[in-house]
Amino acid sequence: MKAGVVDDSGRSMGNVSLPTEAHRGQEFGLERMCETIRQAVAAANLKMSDIAAIGVATPGTMDIPAGIILDPPNLKPWRNVPVRDYVQKKFKLPTAFQNDANAAAYGEYWAGAGKQARSMVLFTLGTGIGGGIIIGDMVLEGEHSHGAEVGHIKIEMTKPRQCGCGRWGCLEAYASATAVVKRATESLAKRGVKSQLKGLANKEGGLTARDVFAAAEAGDALAAEIVEDTAYYLAVGATNLMHTIDPDMVVFAGGMVAAGESFLQQIRKHVAQLAFPVPAEKTQIVYAQLGSDAGYIGAAACARRLYHQRRTSSKK
Numbered sequence: 650m651k652a653g654v655v656d657d658s659g660r661s662m663g664n665v666s667l668p669t670e671a672h673r674g675q676e677f678g679l680e681r682m683c684e685t686i687r688q689a690v691a692a693a694n695l696k697m698s699d700i701a702a703i704g705v706a707t708p709g710t711m712d713i714p715a716g717i718i719l720d721p722p723n724l725k726p727w728r729n730v731p732v733r734d735y736v737q738k739k740f741k742l743p744t745a746f747q748n749d750a751n752a753a754a755y756g757e758y759w760a761g762a763g764k765q766a767r768s769m770v771l772f773t774l775g776t777g778i779g780g781g782i783i784i785g786d787m788v789l790e791g792e793h794s795h796g797a798e799v800g801h802i803k804i805e806m807t808k809p810r811q812c813g814c815g816r817w818g819c820l821e822a823y824a825s826a827t828a829v830v831k832r833a834t835e836s837l838a839k840r841g842v843k844s845q846l847k848g849l850a851n852k853e854g855g856l857t858a859r860d861v862f863a864a865a866e867a868g869d870a871l872a873a874e875i876v877e878d879t880a881y882y883l884a885v886g887a888t889n890l891m892h893t894i895d896p897d898m899v900v901f902a903g904g905m906v907a908a909g910e911s912f913l914q915q916i917r918k919h920v921a922q923l924a925f926p927v928p929a930e931k932t933q934i935v936y937a938q939l940g941s942d943a944g945y946i947g948a949a950a951c952a953r954r955l956y957h958q959r960r961t962s963s964k965k
């Protein structure tokens with residue numbers, strides 16, 4: 650769990666991380682969440698009375714308007730946890746609740762890569778692919794809190810790969826860091842292939858997406874093909890979103906950001922061929938800027954918005 654204190658301009662004033670220890674149950678987890686908040690406030694040299702509002706962002710599945718975590722696959726014993734109300738009662742402050750991927754997108758929109766954008770799609774490339782969609786300061790939550798699942802848009806249905814979600818043909822099954830390693834490993838297993846990745850597959854921890862990108866950079870043909878295909882899949886995903894909502898900006902976040910400008914150029918090149926000419930020319934395709942701080946900065950952005958909403962409605 651990570652908590653940070655953020656000022657009105659989106660600047661982080663300090664943050665703290667504590668282990669979730671999900672197996673110790675939800676009561677422990679909720680108390681740990683409050684403790685992380687207290688420690689973050691102390692780390693920023695502030696008192697709880699200096700805080701205007703709190704934003705909590707968690708993984709799904711969830712009911713965002715109700716403030717409840719329903720059945721999160723990575724917090725196994727947790728079920729139907731009223732996170733927002735718990736935190737709100739504890740600190741007696743306006744408390745906002747959001748999906749963590751949506752929050753990261755809102756953080757980038759408020760204080761990172763999307764600062765100048767009016768609308769934005771974020772893809773976070775990690776073990777899976779998360780993301781969020783922001784349109785005119787609105788976080789697209791969807792009617793059932795399942796909006797902006799950009800990792801699970803379908804990009805291949807003829808001979809689809811199975812996704813971590815159990816379904817088939819999702820972007821995540823092709824372009825997450827995990828999928829990059831999987832595709833590289835499959836290519837390496839083919840008879841007679843030469844690649845510097847061969848030696849790396851047996852190292853401790855096995856092959857990583859970072860190895861594949863580094864080998865491609867160093868001129869390895871097999872790795873270069875894997876990276877090129879990854880750029881293509883991401884361009885297909887980006888184009889689908891561009892043709893749906895026509896955003897100002899498409900932002901890529903997560904570990905693959907380390908791949909640098911050339912990877913972004915490859916994605917842009919494919920988008921130029923796949924998308925309609927006007928969005929292909931005008932939509933900015935960039936990397937995220939906030940790194941792993943995007944989540945709590947975005948949660949703070951949700952809290953800030955709630956705080957201002959309360960003030961305006963109480964004036965009426």
Ligand SMILES: [Zn+2]
Pocket residue numbers: 800801812813814815816817819821
């Ligand atoms: Zn999926």
